[in-house]
Amino acid sequence: MFDLDQDKNLWVFHRTIGLIKITILDEASLLKENILFKEKKVSLPELRKLIKIGDKKYFISNDGQIYKYSKKVNKLSPFYDFKANGFRTALTHNDSDVLVGLDNGLYLWNSNLKTKQKIPILFGNTISKKINLNCIYKDNKTYYLGTENGLYEARLVVKNGLKLIIDNEAISGVKVHSIFKDKFNILWVGSSAYGLSHKNLEPLPFGHIKKSDFINDNSFSNLSKNFTSSILKERGTNSLWLGTKNGLFLYNLKQKKFNKQLKELTTQVIKFIFQDSTGEIWVSTDNGVYRYRSNKLIRHYIR
Secondary structure, eight states: OEEEOOTTTEEEEEETTTEEEEESSSOOOOOEEEEEEESSOOOOOOEEEEETTTEEEEEEEEESEEEETTTTTEEEEEEOOOSSSSSEEEOOOOOSSEEETTTTTTEETTTTEEEEEEOOOOEEEEOSSSOOEEEEEEEETTTEEEEEEEEEEEEETTTOOOOOEEEEEESSSSSSEEEEEETTTTEEEEEEOOOEEEEESSSOOEEOGGGGGGGGTTTTTTGGGGGGGEEEETTTEEEEEEEEETEEEEEEEEEEEEEEOGGGGTOOOEEEEEEEESOOOEEEETTTTEEEEEEEEEEEEEE
């Protein structure tokens, strides 16, 4: 897990150390704090996602446990148990509800009442037996569902019971890992086998950024393996940062071309990318966290 909250704190989960809160003091210094569990654990739960509801923060683990963060005591305490393994994704729905995707389906979780409601996903009038969600994104009334088998456009219906109805299969037959919308109202989708896709959020079909868009095929041949895991639009620039299992690439939105691959990350599996309040970019990999300023590496954080 690697996430950023509205207070511009970085939250990093390490399998052996646990949850770490990193506060950015200035361009040269950081404050690092280990966040302990209120109840002693024989083994650390694998935290997967930071859920923000108003000024409250919750962390959900791989086994469906939700922990509430207390700023006062700087600890995590058990808050809710889905009693189901296989956390996949989550999306804050409103001031009290969160959509939570698990291996056994999609749920609406109410943080005030501590209740859950399973949401059936329908193709027309037919209930889907199983859709493995990897990510969810909401734009106005449309829900984009990134799954193991493609990208779907759906709407949430309340009449006769809460349900998601899929209206369109936007991209088929690929594993979708990440969904991101930039300030130009362009939706970007990262996937396996199909690479990077984009859509102007108008009634237009998805476009596909192909290898022919590269400035130099040899320089960017690794991306031809078509696995995009994380996407970030850098503030104040035309650069789109794309994380893959073969390194990190920069895509120029104005020129619509790839123009750089960060050499120190060529062989790294990129997991998450975030930009902090100072404009610096943090990249989480299998080999620690890399910190960039003006596209230049300023520090590599490892255990």
